Amino acid sequence: MTQHPDPPATLADVARRAGVSPATVSRVLNGNYPVALDTAARVQRAVTELSYVVNGNARALAAATSDLVGIIVNDVADPFFGLIASGIQDETGGTDVLAIIGNTAGAPDRELRYLTLLRRQRARAVVLTGGTVDSPDHLRAVATQVSALVSAGTTVVLCGRPPLAGADHGPLAGVSTVDFDNRGGGQALTAHLIALGHRRIGYVAGPANRTTTKLRVLGHQDALKRHGLGGTDCPVVSGDFSRGTGESATAELLRQRPDLTAIVAGNDTIALGVCAYLRSQGRTVPADVSVAGFDDLPFSADAVPALTTVRLPLIEAGRTAGRLALGRQLPPPGGIFPVPAELVVRASTAPVRGI
Template identity: 55%
Template sequence: MAVTLAEVAARAGVSPATVSRVLNGGYPVAGGTRTRVEQAIEDLGYVANGPARALAAATSDLVGVLVHDVADSFFGILAGSLQSALAPAGPSDARRLAVVCNTQGAPEAELAYLALLEGQRAGGVVLTGGAAEDPGHTAALAARVTRMAAGGVPVILCGRPPLPLPDELPVATVMFDDRGGAFRLAEHLLALGHRRIAYIAGPPGLSTTRERLAGHRAALARHDPGLAGTCAPLTVHAGFERAAGYDATRELLRRGEPFTAVAAANDTVATGAAAALRDAGIRIPEEVSVAGFDDLPFCVDTAPALTTVRVPLREAGVLAAQLVTGRRPLPPGGLTTLPTELMVRGSTGPPPAGGSRP
């Protein structure tokens, strides 16, 4: 009876997917692991099924890129840099087609697009943006990614936390230091003298929202353990759109709780917050400071220019492209965290001497 791939995997102490990658040579495998697999193949006399291998290798040059909203500059920059970096690295490198899938942040759309990409035998997948923190969706997503990766399809998670997956799958995670960036932004406002800081968080149940809000609260607590409680009534959740920032700021003003600064979940929300303050006759930053997150291109052109936290979107897109094509080996543990950077501009300043607004 012919030796099976599963028997080779058991002999080498690895997954069948790892044996398949060694046989196909299409994705990096650690030297020691490759040696164990090759030794098991020799010991057992395994002979690959030629037609089956040809079928398994028949993946396309298509790379699926899942984004929440391609019209959002955050995702547009990330997807654009990724697509540019997919260009052939040399004469022998394959040309790849990036297909952008717009999920609108819906978990069910994310799963549906992954199923379509699997059906199209995509050569790689990159999932971008915050992850929905729902146990059912996480389990379904992990199962889908496991199945694709076990078939030799590299999957890159970009801007979201790792999934609970079996070891040795071609899956890598590229995260942003959102928590650290939010911490440094809050520290900046505290150093200016602000103690009544409003915070417009993103939608609840999203990993990005959780990380940025946690960093903000940690800075408040480090400065003064009582500040987190003082500022709690000044925290509201909203969407990531400009209109959401506008409406959230109007709600903060309606409540009548005094504040001297507004930190927003992202730059787009911050522009809405600034518009609401201007419509209320409140000067920025003389009466209320405003800050955002991401450092999108328009931040330097707002009046005043927006203080924010730079997220390395272009660098992340290039890295994701290198990982999904195998041009760069997976990092130890499969995880890379890219740093964020505080960008201080004219929209933040000391609180007014006469007290808080409104």
């Protein structure tokens, strides 16, 4: 299958062919040092003839730098992460850095493994995207890895998760955060529902114990409390960020409170499942039950009825994270770059019946 692995040409081969020293070839390639024009031309020709490409490992080892930027995501198949990642790659696209995406599939140990791997590749920067498991142990392990990365000279950016606390409980030095206002968004959404007259509002949360989930639920509860609502009138069920969770959790919610007039979902994907289940039960959205999502993913505007949701400017946030990672943008004082969440009211929410 792989016939006689033909060793690629080396810099020494190029030097020999061009009749110069390896040092000169290196300087031509890196363009960081004056070289006579005709010498450079000869070297370039030799490079082409041998179809030489530098050995990235050797270069990184010798120069003690690398052009890798790692992006860690929870789920590549989820557009939420795809959008952030493409925003980051918008920024890295024109440069000589290689942005690479690692998928944890939501597993904390894989998050840690990618961090180690990036550490051993001596990555130039790493961007951790989306929520993380909110347990003291995991957070401590991440903080340890991140500190090691930072002290080895790697730029670390958090995008869509809360700032990391260091050993001293203060924010970890040298790490900037693009911080989504999940709590504020959750609050605005539920406040909107309350303003429409809803009093019995169910909530379908994403994976329990993840920062994103917790903050959104917290925002929801902020709004409820402000109006003296909550308790068994407003049950909360959690699952994962999937359509299936939307369906099964809605069944559970309606078992608990068949008279719910609104259901809020932890994200748009869940919301689609909520709508599908309600439809299957002969309940109309929003006439019978209002439904809302979170994130404003592209498909949300196309759902029927179009989804009321909270927009997070994912691509733009990714770009910001990318600029921060490349050092093209200075981190704000305190290292936190806030990203607002904007309520987007569409057709899936309406005044409660009889009001």
